[in-house]
Amino acid sequence: MYPLPTARKHCQNQQPTITDSDRTSSNTAKSGSRPHIRPISLNNLVMSIADNLKNVRLRIQKAAKNAGRGETDIHLLAVSKTRSPDEIRALHELGQKAFGENYVQEALDKLPALADCSIEWHFIGPLQSNKSRAVATHFDWVHSVDRLRLAERLSQQRPANLGPLNICIQINIDNEESKSGIALSELESLAQQIAALPQLRLRGIMAIPDPDQEASSLAQSFANLKSAFDQLKSLHPEVDTLSMGMSDDMECAIAEGSTQVRIGTALFGPRPPKP
Numbered sequence: 480m481y482p483l484p485t486a487r488k489h490c491q492n493q494q495p496t497i498t499d500s501d502r503t504s505s506n507t508a509k510s511g512s513r514p515h516i517r518p519i520s521l522n523n524l525v526m527s528i529a530d531n532l533k534n535v536r537l538r539i540q541k542a543a544k545n546a547g548r549g550e551t552d553i554h555l556l557a558v559s560k561t562r563s564p565d566e567i568r569a570l571h572e573l574g575q576k577a578f579g580e581n582y583v584q585e586a587l588d589k590l591p592a593l594a595d596c597s598i599e600w601h602f603i604g605p606l607q608s609n610k611s612r613a614v615a616t617h618f619d620w621v622h623s624v625d626r627l628r629l630a631e632r633l634s635q636q637r638p639a640n641l642g643p644l645n646i647c648i649q650i651n652i653d654n655e656e657s658k659s660g661i662a663l664s665e666l667e668s669l670a671q672q673i674a675a676l677p678q679l680r681l682r683g684i685m686a687i688p689d690p691d692q693e694a695s696s697l698a699q700s701f702a703n704l705k706s707a708f709d710q711l712k713s714l715h716p717e718v719d720t721l722s723m724g725m726s727d728d729m730e731c732a733i734a735e736g737s738t739q740v741r742i743g744t745a746l747f748g749p750r751p752p753k754p
């Protein structure tokens with residue numbers, strides 16, 4: 480059993496508080512209305528991604544400072560699902576190295592166009608066992624491991640010359656039916672089994688709390704994850720990653736101890752509507 484900690488009070492204000500003087504501009508503010516998406520030139524694309532990256536870095540910096548943490552303790556994972564190779568390349572050229580993809584086929588389609596970039600690829604979506612080989616071969620990390628059978632396949636299928644695949648176990652922290660992940664009570668046992676697999680390296684846990692809950696409950700979910708992470712680290716010293724926080728809640732996640740925020744919309748703008 481993991482103890483349930485109390486969420487930190489300042490976490491309850493989740494809204495970013497970047498002021499005009501903090502930034503030049505940003506095109507990512509989410510409004511209640513449907514985003515207007517129009518084609519933009521490559522130059523404009525690069526400029527808006529550069530602004531967005533600056534803004535996201537500022538948000539991370541401010542949140543870390545408010546939490547009495549160092550900015551470098553929090554890694555930025557750019558979520559590039561639905562984004563084109565041109566958009567990914569633009570962000571990569573601004574210095575962003577780690578990118579997260581949710582869908583195996585979409586990633587396989589994009590990877591060849593980015594083969595010359597030194598990108599660290601993270602798989603962050605639900606993973607069916609029959610697609611594990613492609614992920615074991617083309618990715619550096621998997622954040623969504625939630626069962627031993629999948630972990631065993633990833634370990635068996637990881638090409639030896641690539642070194643161990645980095646693994647986070649996904650936690651379904653708010654017990655949502657629509658989400659993948661295990662309960663916190665199952666973490667210790669699954670982690671122990673994964674840590675014993677030869678071609679995997681257990682790095683930590685990942686979660687997507689229910690975004691529709693009250694700010695104080697969201698903070699509590701993040702705090703519970705932090706407590707589980709600390710416990711896991713005490714059993715497996717190689718564990719160093721608490722992957723939590725997205726565009727709308729990164730401040731709260733950082734306040735509660737996130738070491739890696741996964742950001743899509745705030746970097747690339749609103750995702751295109753599904754066709």
Ligand SMILES: Cc1ncc(COP(=O)(O)O)c(C=O)c1O
Binds near residue numbers: 558742745
């Ligand atoms: C697992 C996961 N993490 C992070 C994100 C990024 O979310 P956002 O665009 O709100 O930053 C997504 C987006 O779908 C996701 O699926």
